[in-house]
Amino acid sequence: MNLELDRYGLWEGINEVIVTTVSLDGKPNAAPIGIIRREGKLMVRVYNGSQTYSNIMETRLLAANMVYDPVLFVRSALSDVDDDVFKFIKTDNGEDFPVIADCNAWMLFEAEFNSENTVLVAELHPVTGTIRQQEIRPVNRAFNAVIEAVILATRYKIFRKDKYLLQIESYSNTIYKCGGSTEKNAYDLIFRLL
Amino acid sequence: MNLELDRYGLWEGINEVIVTTVSLDGKPNAAPIGIIRREGKLMVRVYNGSQTYSNIMETRLLAANMVYDPVLFVRSALSDVDDDVFKFIKTDNGEDFPVIADCNAWMLFEAEFNSENTVLVAELHPVTGTIRQQEIRPVNRAFNAVIEAVILATRYKIFRKDKYLLQIESYSNTIYKCGGSTEKNAYDLIFRLL
Numbered sequence: 001m002n003l004e005l006d007r008y009g010l011w012e013g014i015n016e017v018i019v020t021t022v023s024l025d026g027k028p029n030a031a032p033i034g035i036i037r038r039e040g041k042l043m044v045r046v047y048n049g050s051q052t053y054s055n056i057m058e059t060r061l062l063a064a065n066m067v068y069d070p071v072l073f074v075r076s077a078l079s080d081v082d083d084d085v086f087k088f089i090k091t092d093n094g095e096d097f098p099v100i101a102d103c104n105a106w107m108l109f110e111a112e113f114n115s116e117n118t119v120l121v122a123e124l125h126p127v128t129g130t131i132r133q134q135e136i137r138p139v140n141r142a143f144n145a146v147i148e149a150v151i152l153a154t155r156y157k158i159f160r161k162d163k164y165l166l167q168i169e170s171y172s173n174t175i176y177k178c179g180g181s182t183e184k185n186a187y188d189l190i191f192r193l194l
Numbered sequence: 195m196n197l198e199l200d201r202y203g204l205w206e207g208i209n210e211v212i213v214t215t216v217s218l219d220g221k222p223n224a225a226p227i228g229i230i231r232r233e234g235k236l237m238v239r240v241y242n243g244s245q246t247y248s249n250i251m252e253t254r255l256l257a258a259n260m261v262y263d264p265v266l267f268v269r270s271a272l273s274d275v276d277d278d279v280f281k282f283i284k285t286d287n288g289e290d291f292p293v294i295a296d297c298n299a300w301m302l303f304e305a306e307f308n309s310e311n312t313v314l315v316a317e318l319h320p321v322t323g324t325i326r327q328q329e330i331r332p333v334n335r336a337f338n339a340v341i342e343a344v345i346l347a348t349r350y351k352i353f354r355k356d357k358y359l360l361q362i363e364s365y366s367n368t369i370y371k372c373g374g375s376t377e378k379n380a381y382d383l384i385f386r387l388l
Contacts, residue, residue, distance in 0.1 A: 009330030012374030016333035034372070035332075066332045105330045134328035136203030136299045138229075138260045139210035144338035178228070180206030 005037065008107050008129060009066050012037050016147060017064040018076055019044070020086065020098045020106075021055035028086045028098030029055055030076040032150065035064050035124070042124040044111070053120055056111050061091070062124075063108045065100040068137060070146040070186035072100070077150045078157065078193035092127065105131040142179030145171040146186045153190050165194075199231060202301050202323060203260050206231050210341060212259040212270055213238070214280065214292045214300075215249035222280045222292030223249055224270040226344065229258050229318070236318040238305070247314055250305050255285070256318070257302045259294040262331060264340040264380035266294070271344045272351065272387035286321065299325040336373030339365040340380045347384050359388075 009015065014034040021029050029051045036043040044062070046053045056062055067073075075081050087101040091108065099106040107129035111122035149168045156164035168190065175187045203209065208228040215223050223245045230237040238256070240247045250256055261267075269275050281295040285302065293300040301323035305316035343362045350358035362384065369381045 007330070009332045011334065013334050013336055013377060014372040016335065037374075066330050131330060134330055136201070136260050136325060136328055137331055138203045139338070139341050140205065140207050141210065141338075141341065142207055144333070144335075144341070147333050147335065147338070178208040180231075183207060 004126070005042070008064075008105050008131065010035055010037055010042065010064070010107070015064070015066075016073075018067050018072060018100055018103070019052055020063045020065055020100060021052050021061070022059060022096075022098050023051075023055050024058045026096070028083070028088075030065075030072075030081050030085065030098075030100065032073050032077050042109070042126075044120075044122050044124055046120045046122070048118050048120065056120060056122065060111050061097060061108065061127075062111055063097065063099050063106050065103040066105045067100055067103045068135070068143070069102070070143055070183050071189060073147060073150050074153075074186045074189045074193065077154050078190065089130075104133045104135060105129065140178060140180075140183065142175045142177070142183035142187075145174045145178075146183055146190075149175075149187060149190055153194060156194060198320070199236070202258075202299050202325065204229055204231055204236065204258065204301070209258070209260075210267075212261050212266060212294055212297070213240075213246055214257045214259055214294060215246050215255070216253060216290070216292050217245075217249050218252045220290070222277070222282075224259075224266075224275050224279065224292075224294065226267050226271050236303070236320075238314075238316050238318055240314045240316070242312050242314065250307075250314060250316065254305050255291060255302065255321075256305055257291065257293045257300050259297040260299045261294055261297045262329070262337070263296070264337055264377050265383060267341060267344050268347075268380045268383045268387065271348050272384065283324075298327045298329060299323065334372060334374075334377065336369045336371070336377040336381075339368045339372075340377050340384075343369075343381060343384055347388060350388060 019033040031052045086098040088096040108127040109124035113122040149171045152164045213227040225246045280292040282290040302321040303318035307316040343365045346358045346362045
C-alpha cells in the first residue's frame with residue numbers, strides 16, 4: 001500500500017492536491033486541500049462551512065487530484081471552477097464521481113470519521129485510482145509562491161486583514177522573476193478573485 | 195526542441211536544478227542553480243568565484259540534473275557532496291562527465307558565453323540527456339520551504355547578516371507541519387552546515 005501511495009505521489013507529510021467531491025444531487029466541487037500521510041495513515045482536515053465538508057458528509061467520498069496547474073489552484077480556492085474542468089468516473093457501485101480531467105493522477109478515497117465538528121478529521125481509505133501522466137517537474141519558485149499566496153488569499157477572504165494582502169504582494173518579485181506565463185497569470189488571478 | 199525541454203521538465207521561467215560540472219583534472223562538482231528558459235532560449239547565470247564558474251570556464255560544459263531530494267539541494271549548496279552521488283557518462287567525444295546518479299533526468303549542455311565578468315551569463319545548447327524516472331510529485335510546502343531556506347543560507351554564508359538566519363528560522367513551522375522526515379533532515383542539515 002505504501003509503495004502504491006508513493007507511486008501516486010502521496011508522500012510522508014502534507015501533499016497539496018485538488019480535492020474533488022460531489023453533492024448528493026450530483027454537483028461537482030473542487031478545492032485545494034492537503035492530504036496528510038503520517039505513519040502509513042492518510043488523513044484529511046476539512047473546515048465546516050465549505051462545500052467540500054458538506055459533500056464529504058453526504059457521500060463519504062473524495063478524490064485527490066495531483067495537478068501542476070497553478071491557475072487551477074487559485075480558481076478552486078477562491079471561486080468555482082468551470083464544469084469542463086471535471087470528468088466523471090464510475091465508482092465500484094456504478095455512481096458517477098468527478099475528478100479533474102487534466103490531472104496527472106487521481107485517487108478516490110472513502111472517508112472514515114466519527115464526529116463532525118468545526119473541523120472534519122477523516123481517515124482516508126483508497127478505493128481506486130488512475131495515473132494519467134508521470135512527468136519531470138523541477139522546482140519552480142514562482143509556482144511555489146503562487147501556492148503560498150493562495151493560502152494567504154483564502155485567509156484574507158475570511159479575516160480581511162491587510163497583513164495577508166501585504167504577504168501576498170511580497171511574492172510578486174519571485175513570481176515575476178522565476179515564473180512562466182502560467183504562474184504570472186495565476187498570481188494576477190488571485191487579486192481579481194479577492 | 196521546446197517539446198523536448200518540456201519533457202525534461204525545463205519549463206518557461208527558472209527551473210531549480212542541481213548543476214554538475216567537472217574540472218579539467220576530472221574533479222566533479224554539484225551546485226543548485228536555476229536554469230532560465232525564456233522565449234525558447236536556455237540561459238544560466240553563475241557567479242564568479244564558485245567552482246561551477248571555473249569548471250564551466252574550463253570545459254564549457256554543464257549538466258542540469260532534475261532531482262527531488264532536499265538533502266542534496268542543501269548539501270550541494272553549502273558543502274561538498276560525496277563522490278558516490280555522481281556517476282560518469284561519456285560525452286560524444288569520449289570524455290567522462292559527472293551527473294547525479296540518482297536524478298530523475300539529466301541534460302548535458304554546451305555553454306556559450308563571450309566574456310567573463312562577476313556573473314557568467316551563458317546560453318545553453320543541449321547536447322544529450324536521459325530521462326531516468328518520471329513521477330507524480332504534488333506540492334509539498336515543506337520541500338519548497340527547504341529550497342527557500344537553502345537560498346537564504348547561501349546568502350548568510352556570504353554576508354553573515356542575522357536577518358537571513360531569522361528568515362531561515364521562520365520556515366521551521368511549515369517544515370515541521372508539512373514535511374516528511376526527508377524535509378526535516380534537510381532543514382536540520384542547513385543549520386549544521388552554516
